[in-house]
Amino acid sequence: MISILPPPTSAALDSNKTADLRDYRNEKFVSLAEGFATYAGFQEAFHIAGFEPEIVTRVNDIFSMLSLVQAGVGLTLMPGANEEDV
Numbered sequence: 001m002i003s004i005l006p007p008p009t010s011a012a013l014d015s016n017k018t019a020d021l022r023d024y025r026n027e028k029f030v031s032l033a034e035g036f037a038t039y040a041g042f043q044e045a046f047h048i049a050g051f052e053p054e055i056v057t058r059v060n061d062i063f064s065m066l067s068l069v070q071a072g073v074g075l076t077l078m079p080g081a082n083e084e085d086v
Contacts, residue, residue: 021049021077028074030065033058042077 031053032039046053056074059065069076 021045022051024075025049025051027054028056029053030068030074030076031055031058032062032065033060038079041079045077 031042057068059068065076068074
């Protein structure tokens with residue numbers, strides 16, 4: 001399961017509903033740099049959704065990535081646990 005993290009100023013996501021990445025095709029994204037374990041999964045998620053994301057910046061640590069999301073620079077994807085795993 002992958003979670004979409006929106007900036008706090010954007011429309012809230014309905015956490016009771018599974019998000020469809022294709023609905024965010026026109027959004028900007030923040031990503032970890034190539035070489036991180038989650039980078040391939042990030043790219044694969046967009047490949048499956050059928051589009052290339054507009055990545056506005058790539059960073060070298062998760063704290064910077066989350067700070068940029070919180071500042072409204074873009075959305076990001078975060079790996080998460082499946083409901084069965086919780």
